[in-house]
Amino acid sequence: xxxxxxxTKNLGISFGGLKAAQDVNIRIKKNQIxxxxxxxxxxxTTIFNLLTGVYKPTTGTFYLDGEELNGLPQHKINHKGIARxxxxxxxxxxxxxxxxxxxxxxxQPEYKCSVVETLFRLPRHFKVEKAMRxxxxxxxxxxxxxxxxxxxxxxxxxGKQRKLEIARALATNPKLLLLDEPAAGMNPHExxxxxxxxxxxxxxxxxxxxxxxHDMKFVSGxxxxxxxxxxxxxxxxxxxxxxxxxxxxxxxxxxx
Amino acid sequence: MELILSTLINGLSLGxxxxxxxxxxxxxxxxxxxxxxxxxxxxxxxxxxxxxxxALNNPLLAILMAVVFCVILGIIIEKVAYKPLRGASPLAVxxxxxxxxxxxxxxxxxxxxxxxxxxTVYDFGSVSFLGVNVQVSALVTLAVTVVVMIVLTLFIKCxxxxxxxxxxxxxxxxxxxxxxxxxxxxxxxxxxxSALAALAGLFYLLKAPSISSTLGAMPGIKAFTAAVIGGIGxxxxxxxxxxxxxxxxxxxxxxxxxxxxxxxIEFSILIIILLVRPTGFLGKKRREKV
Amino acid sequence: MNNFRKISWHHYINYIVIxxxxxxxxxxxxxGGRFNSSMLFLLExxxxxxxxxxxxxxxxxxxxxxxxxxxxxxxxxxxxxxxVAALLEPTxxxxxxxxxxxxxxxxxxxxxxxxxxxxxALRLRGDYLAxxxxxxxxxxxxxxxxxxxxxxxxxxxxxxxxxDKQYLFIFAFILVLxxxxxxxxxxxxxxxxxxxxxxxxxxxxxxSGINVTKYKLLAFTISATFAGVAGVLYSFSNYTVQSAxxxxxxxxxxxxxxxxxxxxxxxxxxxxxxxITFLNTKLATVLTGDLAVLQxxxxxxxxxxxxxxxxxxxxxxxxxKYNIGTLxxxxxxxxxxxxSIKDDKAKxxxxxxxxxxxxxxxxxxxxxxxxxxxxxxGDK
Numbered sequence: 001x002x003x004x005x006x007x008t009k010n011l012g013i014s015f016g017g018l019k020a021a022q023d024v025n026i027r028i029k030k031n032q033i034x035x036x037x038x039x040x041x042x043x044x045t046t047i048f049n050l051l052t053g054v055y056k057p058t059t060g061t062f063y064l065d066g067e068e069l070n071g072l073p074q075h076k077i078n079h080k081g082i083a084r085x086x087x088x089x090x091x092x093x094x095x096x097x098x099x100x101x102x103x104x105x106x107x108q109p110e111y112k113c114s115v116v117e118t119l120f121r122l123p124r125h126f127k128v129e130k131a132m133r134x135x136x137x138x139x140x141x142x143x144x145x146x147x148x149x150x151x152x153x154x155x156x157x158x159g160k161q162r163k164l165e166i167a168r169a170l171a172t173n174p175k176l177l178l179l180d181e182p183a184a185g186m187n188p189h190e191x192x193x194x195x196x197x198x199x200x201x202x203x204x205x206x207x208x209x210x211x212x213x214h215d216m217k218f219v220s221g222x223x224x225x226x227x228x229x230x231x232x233x234x235x236x237x238x239x240x241x242x243x244x245x246x247x248x249x250x251x252x253x254x255x256x
Numbered sequence: 257m258e259l260i261l262s263t264l265i266n267g268l269s270l271g272x273x274x275x276x277x278x279x280x281x282x283x284x285x286x287x288x289x290x291x292x293x294x295x296x297x298x299x300x301x302x303x304x305x306x307x308x309x310x311a312l313n314n315p316l317l318a319i320l321m322a323v324v325f326c327v328i329l330g331i332i333i334e335k336v337a338y339k340p341l342r343g344a345s346p347l348a349v350x351x352x353x354x355x356x357x358x359x360x361x362x363x364x365x366x367x368x369x370x371x372x373x374x375x376t377v378y379d380f381g382s383v384s385f386l387g388v389n390v391q392v393s394a395l396v397t398l399a400v401t402v403v404v405m406i407v408l409t410l411f412i413k414c415x416x417x418x419x420x421x422x423x424x425x426x427x428x429x430x431x432x433x434x435x436x437x438x439x440x441x442x443x444x445x446x447x448x449x450s451a452l453a454a455l456a457g458l459f460y461l462l463k464a465p466s467i468s469s470t471l472g473a474m475p476g477i478k479a480f481t482a483a484v485i486g487g488i489g490x491x492x493x494x495x496x497x498x499x500x501x502x503x504x505x506x507x508x509x510x511x512x513x514x515x516x517x518x519x520x521i522e523f524s525i526l527i528i529i530l531l532v533r534p535t536g537f538l539g540k541k542r543r544e545k546v
Numbered sequence: 547m548n549n550f551r552k553i554s555w556h557h558y559i560n561y562i563v564i565x566x567x568x569x570x571x572x573x574x575x576x577x578g579g580r581f582n583s584s585m586l587f588l589l590e591x592x593x594x595x596x597x598x599x600x601x602x603x604x605x606x607x608x609x610x611x612x613x614x615x616x617x618x619x620x621x622x623x624x625x626x627x628x629x630v631a632a633l634l635e636p637t638x639x640x641x642x643x644x645x646x647x648x649x650x651x652x653x654x655x656x657x658x659x660x661x662x663x664x665x666x667a668l669r670l671r672g673d674y675l676a677x678x679x680x681x682x683x684x685x686x687x688x689x690x691x692x693x694x695x696x697x698x699x700x701x702x703x704x705x706x707x708x709x710d711k712q713y714l715f716i717f718a719f720i721l722v723l724x725x726x727x728x729x730x731x732x733x734x735x736x737x738x739x740x741x742x743x744x745x746x747x748x749x750x751x752x753x754s755g756i757n758v759t760k761y762k763l764l765a766f767t768i769s770a771t772f773a774g775v776a777g778v779l780y781s782f783s784n785y786t787v788q789s790a791x792x793x794x795x796x797x798x799x800x801x802x803x804x805x806x807x808x809x810x811x812x813x814x815x816x817x818x819x820x821x822i823t824f825l826n827t828k829l830a831t832v833l834t835g836d837l838a839v840l841q842x843x844x845x846x847x848x849x850x851x852x853x854x855x856x857x858x859x860x861x862x863x864x865x866x867k868y869n870i871g872t873l874x875x876x877x878x879x880x881x882x883x884x885x886s887i888k889d890d891k892a893k894x895x896x897x898x899x900x901x902x903x904x905x906x907x908x909x910x911x912x913x914x915x916x917x918x919x920x921x922x923x924g925d926k
Contacts, residue, residue, distance in 0.1 A: 052753060054749075054752075074752040074753060075752055075755045075756055075757045075758070078752075078753060078754065078755035079755055083753070083754075083755075084753050086749075086750065086753075090747045090749055090750035090753075091746075091747065091750065092742070092743045092746035092747055092750065092751075093746055093747070094742070094745075094746050095739070095742060095743065095746060099739055102736070102739060103739055103740060103743040103751070103754050103756065104754045104755070106736055106739070106740055106754070106755060106756060107755045107756070107757075111736070113735075113736060115732070115735075115737055115764065118731060118732065118735035118736065118737055119728055119731050119732060119735075120731075121731060125735060128736065129735075129736065132736065168750075168754060169753075169754075171754075172754055172755050290673075291673040291676065291677070337850055337854070340854050340858040340859075340860060340861070341853075341854060341857055341858055341859075342859075343859045344857040344858060344859055345610070345857065346673065347606070347610055347611070347612055347809075348853050348854075348856070348857035350612050350673055350676060351612065351801065351805060351849055351853045352849065352850055352853045352854060354614075354798060354801070354849060355845075355846045355847070355848075355849030355850035355853065356846070356850060357846075358798065358842055358845060358846035358849065359843065359846035359847065359850065361842065361846075362839045362840075362842040362843040362846055363843070365836075365839040365842075366836075366839055366840070366843065369836055370836055370839070473794070477677075477680060477681075477684075480677060481677070481681065484674075484677065516688070516691070516692035517688060517689065517692060518688075519684055519685070519688045520684070520685040520688040520689055523681035523682070523684055523685050524681075524685060526677070526678065526681050527663070527666055527667075527678055527681060527682075530666045530667065530670065530674060530678060531665075531666035534666075534669070534670050534674075
């Protein structure tokens with residue numbers, strides 16, 4: 001077991017001449033809730049895209065639990081243990097809630113079932129389907145979504161869609177969960193609820209969480225440590241309170 | 257030697273026609289982000305309009321009418337068939353475009369019958385060049401294509417509408433926020449594309465004075481192939497791909513052993529290009545926003 | 547017993563209907579009831595169309611990609627299967643074994659072509675598959691057209707043994723049932739779920755660990771295989787196989803069936819396939835010569851009108867009011883409940899909710915505030 005669950009080394013990417021991220025070093029210990037903050041266009045989502053294999057970094061690399069994942073295709077990175085949600089929710093809209101979660105369970109070793117087995121409807125197919133459905137229901141129960149399981153995902157209210165996305169990500173059994181602005185568009189009450197949920201996820205699933213957020217209250221109330229990005233580079237990092245009170249950070253936010 | 261030279265010139269002229277059609281494809285694809293399957297059939301419509309107006313025996317009038325008619329048709333198609341589907345899945349737009357292509361073909365067949373119509377727009381004759389008999393119409397085709405490409409490039413670089421087109425092709429939403437009339441720009445794009453298709457129709461008639469309702473189908477598909485080979489969305493790419501495909505076709509026709517497989521060869525090139533270099537020769541890599 | 551009740555019968559209705567139809571018509575034929583040859587030919591054609599439509603529906607309706615070369619795969623199956631059957635005829639005669647071997651060869655080679663074509667095209671986003679499959683159809687046509695007379699018959703076409711007329715349609719409908727079983731079992735499995743997930747949101751599917759390329763290729767290959775099977779059936783139903791028949795227009799005809807049946811609905815595809823094939827045969831006798839083009843006009847209008855009606859974002863409220871589901875439920879006086887939707891039917895107009903919250907930035911980072919928040923969060 002490595003000291004850090006996630007470690008990036010000089011991670012960077014440039015699009016043409018634009019350096020969207022540069023020399024980003026993030027180290028996250030197990031069971032931490034880690035924040036990634038910064039003004040618009042600071043390169044936060046770019047970091048997520050690098051960590052999930054959407055983009056290939058032009059410089060640097062990153063390790064999950066000591067294993068280098070740089071260069072793997074997206075689905076392999078997910079199998080290795082990084083799951084994510086999206087800034088603008090991406091659900092399988094024409095599928096029911098429970099099936100959304102079952103897609104997340106698709107590649108778990110315990111639900112393995114070959115195409116031939118499903119085509120011939122061998123016993124394993126039914127066993128696996130049933131087990132997947134049960135597991136999905138269990139996950140939905142945690143997020144208070146069990147009642148909605150047979151609704152289409154697109155018919156859920158906004159807050160529940162966010163939760164469903166988290167449930168789907170958790171279904172892939174990750175070591176590290178990336179949440180891209182989980183509180184966006186939520187009212188204070190929902191946000192409060194979300195804080196509890198995220199804490200619960202960490203404790204219940206023994207999870208490490210890296211999240212992007214704009215809401216400073218949210219971040220300072222929830223995160224153990226943060227990294228502040230600005231123009232693709234790290235502005236400050238470390239303990240949440242110290243980092244947020246860093247003069248550079250205040251300057252970047254208020255504009256000096 | 258003579259054979260090589262004449263093949264070269266024929267290839268360039270056929271390539272010019274493909275490039276002309278590919279330009280239309282590439283512009284519509286770049287800006288409306290859709291594969292306008294009906295584009296090839298607008299060539300056919302242009303050809304028929306020329307055929308009809310040649311009854312007055314005035315080639316210039318016929319060409320003008322063809323361009324005007326095709327532009328109007330292009331705009332109508334865009335408004336009626338494609339605009340309602342803006343924001344819908346690309347698959348839906350694609351299927352509708354195929355429907356429109358089919359509709360134009362069958363309407364043409366209903367109006368003009370299935371037999372080929374003969375029409376000679378203008379006989380340029382031929383000149384002797386390095387001992388080879390060259391059709392002047394082939395040279396005219398090539399010259400016009402080059403001029404059109406240059407004008408189009410200047411139009412996009414130097415005019416307000418042209419720059420707005422670039423903006424729309426980069427990011428529709430952002431362009432709208434900057435006060436660009438996105439719908440208007442898309443309409444203009446379809447109009448330009450259709451005008452180019454009308455000219456392509458003219459060139460086909462200059463090359464071989466016969467027209468049928470399926471005139472545009474195959475050239476349309478090949479020109480799209482050319483646009484993909486050159487790099488879809490790129491104007492020089494369309495030109496390059498068109499010329500390349502025209503050359504391949506003419507050379508392949510001259511070699512008896514592979515002549516019957518010409519179409520197969522051209523399409524195989526497409527598949528190979530997509531395998532090795534999906535963005536084509538001059539295309540830019542497009543990144544999907546996550 | 548409890549388990550048995552859970553099996554929803556509507557999943558199996560299409561097997562039952564086609565099964566009963568086959569048994570009834572088959573026993574009439576076997577009992578010596580003579581169908582006339584045009585009736586038999588129509589039945590065979592309907593079966594072929596059903597296989598084609600159901601298999602294309604997998605790609606268009608469930609994977610969300612467009613294939614314009616379905617007739618090309620069919621062509622491969624028809625030529626290869628027909629050739630094998632012709633070669634085996636002296637030894638095996640007109641036996642079911644010969645038929646079976648031809649099916650395996652035809653379907654297998656079509657599958658191989660599917661892999662070769664799908665590999666470059668499915669890696670790319672957008673409309674590339676449409677154009678590559680279209681190109682494939684033309685390549686296949688041109689290759690078979692130009693083969694020497696001894697191998698595949700060249701432009702005149704390949705002569706194939708026509709299977710015993712009276713009973714071929716029974717085999718044909720058994721093949722329809724097999725196609726249905728394979729494709730429906732695929733769709734209603736975890737693998738099919740992965741395919742529909744890719745259709746709904748490819749980016750999210752990748753992030754959820756789905757190997758997108760693998761599943762696209764798998765779905766596409768299954769579809770191509772059954773197009774090949776339909777081709778073999780065609781070669782047994784006709785005396786000659788001519789590649790000119792399997793052009794772009796035929797691919798469009800199959801697409802019309804899928805679109806008319808409602809993309810993403812297998813039963814719809816089956817009904818539309820039967821309807822269009824029947825209509826084609828009837829129209830062919832009425833619309834002769836120049837009038838034949840009216841049929842193409844009809845196809846064109848079907849494609850345009852149905853796709854716009856089903857997909858235009860501005861018609862959404864109208865659709866919700868007057869779709870078949872609500873109309874049917876009004877008929878049986880049951881309120882249509884969208885939550886009751888069991889199949890992952892395609893509804894293309896549902897765009898992911900996009901909320902841009904970038905501009906929402908709270909900058910009060912006073913210490914008390916932070917503490918207050920932490921407390922609130924911690925206490926509850």
